[in-house]
Amino acid sequence: MACRICSGRLHPFADFGRQPVSDAFVLPADPGEEFFFDLAVGVCESCAMVQLLHEVPRERMFHDGYPYLSSGSAVMREHFRALAGRLLATELTGPDPFVVELGCNDGTMLATIAAAGVRHLGVEPSGGVADLAAARGVRVRKDFFEAATAASIRAFDGPADVVYAANTLCHIPYLDSIMKGVATLLRPGGVFVFEDPYLGDVVERASFDQIYDEHFYLFSATSVRAMARRHGFELVDVERLPVHGGEVRYTLAREGARTPTAAVAELLVAEEAAELAAPATLSAFAGRVAGIRDGLVDLLTGLRARGATVYGYGATAKSATVLNYCGIGPGLVPLICDTTPAKQGRLTPGSHIPVLGPEAFADPYPDYALLFAWNHAEEIMAKETAFRDAGGSWILYVPDVYLVRG
Ligand SMILES: [Zn+2]
Numbered sequence: 121m122a123c124r125i126c127s128g129r130l131h132p133f134a135d136f137g138r139q140p141v142s143d144a145f146v147l148p149a150d151p152g153e154e155f156f157f158d159l160a161v162g163v164c165e166s167c168a169m170v171q172l173l174h175e176v177p178r179e180r181m182f183h184d185g186y187p188y189l190s191s192g193s194a195v196m197r198e199h200f201r202a203l204a205g206r207l208l209a210t211e212l213t214g215p216d217p218f219v220v221e222l223g224c225n226d227g228t229m230l231a232t233i234a235a236a237g238v239r240h241l242g243v244e245p246s247g248g249v250a251d252l253a254a255a256r257g258v259r260v261r262k263d264f265f266e267a268a269t270a271a272s273i274r275a276f277d278g279p280a281d282v283v284y285a286a287n288t289l290c291h292i293p294y295l296d297s298i299m300k301g302v303a304t305l306l307r308p309g310g311v312f313v314f315e316d317p318y319l320g321d322v323v324e325r326a327s328f329d330q331i332y333d334e335h336f337y338l339f340s341a342t343s344v345r346a347m348a349r350r351h352g353f354e355l356v357d358v359e360r361l362p363v364h365g366g367e368v369r370y371t372l373a374r375e376g377a378r379t380p381t382a383a384v385a386e387l388l389v390a391e392e393a394a395e396l397a398a399p400a401t402l403s404a405f406a407g408r409v410a411g412i413r414d415g416l417v418d419l420l421t422g423l424r425a426r427g428a429t430v431y432g433y434g435a436t437a438k439s440a441t442v443l444n445y446c447g448i449g450p451g452l453v454p455l456i457c458d459t460t461p462a463k464q465g466r467l468t469p470g471s472h473i474p475v476l477g478p479e480a481f482a483d484p485y486p487d488y489a490l491l492f493a494w495n496h497a498e499e500i501m502a503k504e505t506a507f508r509d510a511g512g513s514w515i516l517y518v519p520d521v522y523l524v525r526g
Pocket of ligand 1: 123124125126127128164165166167168169
């Protein structure tokens, strides 16, 4: 099997078995025929890029019914507002600046740019969330971004000062076409800024649920620098971000256009010291993950045996990997509560656990709540004080299986 970036040899290191499309929630009355694929991961022996071995067709993942909303969390709204403010202050200061966001979702970031009166365009293939962005005054093009899209945007709008993408680039197997598009679209001195889950955090926390159909790549500074150089770009800045369980924000500029910050060298050195992409490191990660699976299934089986109730909290895309890899179904977790209307009244993909609205969580409270949205743990636990007061406990499973008592 060959690397999607450089055609180097892939070393497989983890296999999570047969998995559904993570956001394909099914109707109870008409489950239809679900699409499954083998969720296996490998690392390129040449460029160190960690990637899935099998690809899910993009139309199966990013369609009009795509249910994830960037604006769903107060922490994320503030994260994007701060980033927009920084771009406005540092990169969008020339005459008539222009910023393009790839995968703008519901326009959470671009709404701040639009409010400042700055020219912008969101490119978003998922029609439902694109409509939400348009409703907030964001200019949106409903499309997948690739080389041809970039050429037509440049012809109409001129070059961009900033191309930005949050939790989008790692979704896209055909990065070659994206990078060609960015090279076409960016002004000579412009920057390509993107943020995605960081391999270093996934390995350190054993957060295996960051691996699912939509996360085709797990980036590191080492692999991003190699990928950038293939397209005449240099990695000029990196920033560790606490959101979504640990991400890095990468800034690319054309080779020679900017001097890389000290943070780039620091992260590259840290990755080398940790042997982050070494087969031994990644095999050890896979071993820890198998231990988490066994521990979680033992805990849930034991709780069921003594009559305790366990509800899931947050029918996240990430939860698909946990549920299907661990073989957890409605027998162990009878329901999952989620605030996303598009998921409510449906069953989780593959594992077929009913998803109900947040009101079901308190009606009455379960003894335990399995927190699939662990990346928002602080925000959620602060909100659910009544669950704690009712004697409830949270179950978490990264970096290991543990309980947080009320
Ligand atoms: Zn490679």
